[in-house]
Amino acid sequence: DVKVTQSSRYLVKRTGEKVFLECVQDMDHENMFWYRQDPGLGLRLIYFSYDVKMKEKGDIPEGYSVSREKKERFSLILESASTNQTSMYLCATQWGGRANTEAFFGQGTRLTVV
């Protein structure tokens, strides 16, 4: 089974802090995604990556950056956390070798910025 592990289940950070959310997968998937989920807004794509050192902006990239130095790890970075970034963050992976394969999600990180 695919395992997608997010480094923290719950996180509390202060406004202005630099925050790193880590996602690690063990299935050699090429594609990795970061979403945030908010009540009434559903899941929204922040960034995705289809290869090491490659990244593409999603629908709401402002205030975020990402890093993919190794295939199995995709990091989401909040350069200066703000209260409006309080949310559930979800990482997902997908095999890139064939189109139309399913995505596998981690358990999520609930981030609170105070």
Added chain:
Amino acid sequence: DAKTTQPPSMDCAEGRAANLPCNHSTISGNEYVYWYRQIHSQGPQYIIHGLKNNETNEMASLIITEDRKSSTLILPHATLRDTAVYYCIVGNAGGTSYGKLTFGQGTILTVHP
């Protein structure tokens, strides 16, 4: 990507079939229909996907109309553990090696005893 329309909520009795509808009238020829579900406080879980033909796996069946403008996810014998938000997504992962998923609001399915 085509947008989807789902009812906001549905109820189902335990042991009965749950039929979750989805409208995707603007779907294009190379777009697939995907279904995911999200149980409270967990990440979304893939259920099934299809292009034109009906599909079945160990979790569910997917019925796609001939004109492909709507589909129905069928959970044949719903259990209390099937209570979740169900998302119908239409996406095009063909032609590129990555599939960006656009999630809507989904249908909250409540299975009751």
